Amino acid sequence: MPHDIDFPGRQSDEHVVIVLHRHWFIFVRSVATLVLLGGAPVVVMLVWSRLTDWQLADGSLGYALLVMAGALYYLFLWILIYGYWLDYYLDTFIITNKRVVDIEQAGLFGRTVAEERLYRIQDVTSDTKGILATSLRYGNVYVQTAGKTERFIFEQVPHPELVARSILDLTDKIDDRLERPDGDSLPAENPKPLSPATRSGTVGKLRQ
Amino acid sequence: MIEFPALWLKYGFFALGGLLLLLAFVYLLNGLRYGARMTLTVMTSGLFIAGVGIIAWLTNSMLTAVDWSSTFSVPLPDVSFLRFGF
Numbered sequence: 001m002p003h004d005i006d007f008p009g010r011q012s013d014e015h016v017v018i019v020l021h022r023h024w025f026i027f028v029r030s031v032a033t034l035v036l037l038g039g040a041p042v043v044v045m046l047v048w049s050r051l052t053d054w055q056l057a058d059g060s061l062g063y064a065l066l067v068m069a070g071a072l073y074y075l076f077l078w079i080l081i082y083g084y085w086l087d088y089y090l091d092t093f094i095i096t097n098k099r100v101v102d103i104e105q106a107g108l109f110g111r112t113v114a115e116e117r118l119y120r121i122q123d124v125t126s127d128t129k130g131i132l133a134t135s136l137r138y139g140n141v142y143v144q145t146a147g148k149t150e151r152f153i154f155e156q157v158p159h160p161e162l163v164a165r166s167i168l169d170l171t172d173k174i175d176d177r178l179e180r181p182d183g184d185s186l187p188a189e190n191p192k193p194l195s196p197a198t199r200s201g202t203v204g205k206l207r208q
Numbered sequence: 209m210i211e212f213p214a215l216w217l218k219y220g221f222f223a224l225g226g227l228l229l230l231l232a233f234v235y236l237l238n239g240l241r242y243g244a245r246m247t248l249t250v251m252t253s254g255l256f257i258a259g260v261g262i263i264a265w266l267t268n269s270m271l272t273a274v275d276w277s278s279t280f281s282v283p284l285p286d287v288s289f290l291r292f293g294f
Contacts, residue, residue, distance in 0.1 A: 058273040061280040064214070068221045071267035075228045078263065079235060082256045086239045089249060108238055 007094055007101055009115070018166055020093040022156040023138035027088040031081055038077050041070070083108075093141075093154040095167060100143060102152050116145045116152065118174045124167045126160035143167065211281045218276055232260055 048054055056063040090105040100121070104112040121143055128139030139160035143152035157163055236253055243249030 059275055061217075061282065064217055064271065064274045064280075067267060067270045068217070071263060072221075072224055072228060075225070075232070075260065075263050078256070078259045079228065079232050082232070082235055082239070082252070082259075085252055086235065086243070086249075089246070089252075090239070090242050105242065108234060111242065 007092070007103065007113070010096075011098070014096045014098050016094055016096050017170065018093075018095040018163065020095075020154060020157045020163065022088055022091060023136060023158045025132070025136050025138065026156050027084060030084045030088075034077050034081050034084070038074060041073070093157060095163075095170065097170065100152060100167065102154065114152065116143070118167075118171050120146045121167065121171045122146055124164045124171075126164040128160060141167070209281050209283050211279050214274060214276045214278050214280055217280065229260070232256070 056066060087105050090103070090111075092101075092103045094101040094103070097118075099115050099117045101113065101115040104110075104114075106112065123142075123144035125142040125144070126139055127142070128134055128137070133139050133156075138156050138158050141152075141154040141157060141160045141163045143154070145152065154160075154163065236256065239249055239253055239256075
């Protein structure tokens, strides 16, 4: 599936393999809580007006206060829903043919972009915990790297085991390319020790 | 009994509502800044603006029943220490 997503530092020969967001249920669960909070005052007012003979005259102080408080309350809930949406949608995990990128939107003014080259990945683990996570098939993917960011965590992503498998497949391809004598994309900071024959073959290729 | 102009309430509401609208605007800018190229972000931002508009319109239409040139009075409870000038 082609991805036209853009992200900081994307190279021209880099193509996106997987774009991940958190599982939709995480967003729906947050919004459902806010919808319940939104419905609660209406239910309370309906029940209260049925049980008592409480009524507000149009234009009275109580009426004005109620309308204003309601407007502020629902505006606040609406902003929160939009904030949850932004947090859900702008938190992105991108896996390309060269690296993994973790973009985290933290509140209004916080944004973290962490990335790591695929050849630095040492270990990929996935876990699924809980009844909901198991039945809806979402969980965490832990990417252990040799870089500064030692561990990437892709939280609550759908099909974590498939994601982990895909990352491992991509790293295997990179490893194969690095170990081949005619490998043409050996990074300068390659952490893997290469045999003298492989090293000379690669250098020979690079010098051409 | 405390009496105060109805306009005070209106201005207080505008102040609080204005702060919330400012927050909404910042959220919107933030969303469009990082997700402007994503169709879904543009659509949800449009939906968000529409929601804010509907809330503002509903509030305004419900508050037309209030006479803002009048005064509101709030009866104070008949507590004995108030009579002693405290």
